Amino acid sequence: MDTILSVHELHYRYPGPGSGLSDVSCGIPAGRRTVFLGANGAGKSTLLHALSGVLRPQRGEVRYQGQPLDYSREGMKALRSRIGLVMQQPDVQLFCPQVFQDVAYGPTNLGLSPREVRERVEDALEAVGVAGCSQNPVHCLSYGEKQRVAIAGVLAMQPAVMLLDEPTAELDSAGIDALLVELEKLRRNGATLVMATHDIDLAWRWGDHFLVMEEGRVKWEGEHGQLARDTSLFEHLNLRMPTVGPIYLSLVRQGMISSRHVLPRDAGELVELLETK
Ligand SMILES: Nc1ncnc2c1ncn2[C@@H]1O[C@H](COP(=O)(O)OP(=O)(O)OP(=O)(O)O)[C@@H](O)[C@H]1O
Ligand SMILES: [Mg+2]
Incomplete structure (x- = not known):
């Protein structure tokens, strides 16, 4: 798996006590959909800002295609055409x-x-x-x-990497669908997508790679398949399960779905499992 953007022992402190990023290392896989999860204040926006070059780490490094970011005016101008950030507050x-x-x-x-x-x-x-x-x-x-x-x-x-910070927070359902269609078009053309969201149902339906943050650190990084196979990880990571989770688990307990089927992405996939049993 190629990594297009990577973070190495990154440290950033905002003025004031105890907020920012501490010793964060992680990778964004090229051409895939990465989701950032974590409670309010966990550091998702701060990390997205660091990945886009808007925020310069006090220690550690961000690399794009293996090269440390160039924070000069020209370097940032070149980066803008490759990495796009949709900020949490449109204002x-x-x-x-x-x-x-x-x-x-x-x-x-x-x-x-x-x-x-x-x-x-x-x-x-x-x-x-x-x-x-x-x-x-x-x-x-x-x-x-x-x-x-x-x-x-x-x-x-038309950036190669699109970083989206809670892009659906204010969108109606038609807006969310239109955004997802557009993101998929970009991805088919080779773009890498990263989204921070509190919408666990959307994250679960959409994401390939997951990064769970807590108190300025990356607590867990892994694939959709790992969580789908081992649903106890949700509790372990203090994450709410997607809505489909408890229904799936109940159907497995009742023997209506075989446990060799992993947690489906949404209700549609769950119905398919029931109908093809
Ligand atoms: N400009 C700032 N000055 C001081 N502290 C800040 C600033 N921006 C963020 N913080 C603090 O840094 C921490 C991480 O904030 P961040 O916005 O990255 O969290 P988040 O995971 O995106 O949260 P949310 O889910 O609410 O968007 C928080 O404790 C926040 O209060
Ligand atoms: Mg945020």
């Missing part, structure tokens, strides 16, 4: 007065022609369902629309 991410302008900002800085910029912006806004807002002032958007525009801004950059 922090969006800074142009108008939607089109905001999404166009990154692609324009890549030196693309005005026609290419327009195409990318229109495609990105369309993909997240806010094409109709393109001429609107950003401050008039609802919070969910702002989140969609922030995602569009990163999609328009």
Whole structure:
């Protein structure tokens, strides 16, 4: 398994007592879907910021394709075109007065022609369902629309790695479905996807690789299959099970599903198991 981004004994302290990252080492597998899980304040956003180069570690290293990040102005400019970060708060991410302008900002800085910029912006806004807002002032958007525009801004950059910090927190179900479709298109084209989320059902349905954080450390890193085979890990890691979990376990106990079937990703897969028994 190739690792596209890796973190080595990274240490970062915010001013004030006890918050930040301590001795974090982990890897983001290339071309796959990685999920960051962990309670409020566990350090997920801080780690995503470090992975994107926005936050520079006080000790330790972040490497992209094996090379330590270059924090110079030019280095960061080059990195922006490869690693995209959708921040947790769209208000922090969006800074142009108008939607089109905001999404166009990154692609324009890549030196693309005005026609290419327009195409990318229109495609990105369309993909997240806010094409109709393109001429609107950003401050008039609802919070969910702002989140969609922030995602569009990163999609328009067509990055090799997309880091998404709670991207579905404000989205309605149609918005979540549209985002997942778009992410899958990117992944099929070779992109690497990373998402921090509190939505365990979404994480379970979507993720391949899991990183569980607690108090500024990575507590566990492993594959979907490991958790699917050994559901006791959820309790062990202090994670809530996805909704499908207790139903699956009950059906296994009642002998309605063989325990050789691992925990399915969602209710649809569970129904398939029951019907093919
Ligand atoms: N700018 C800051 N200044 C001081 N402390 C900060 C700052 N940003 C984050 N922290 C602290 O660092 C810790 C980790 O925060 P972080 O935002 O990375 O957590 P998180 O896992 O993303 O949480 P959430 O699930 O609430 O988004 C928290 O204790 C937080 O209070
Ligand atoms: Mg966060």
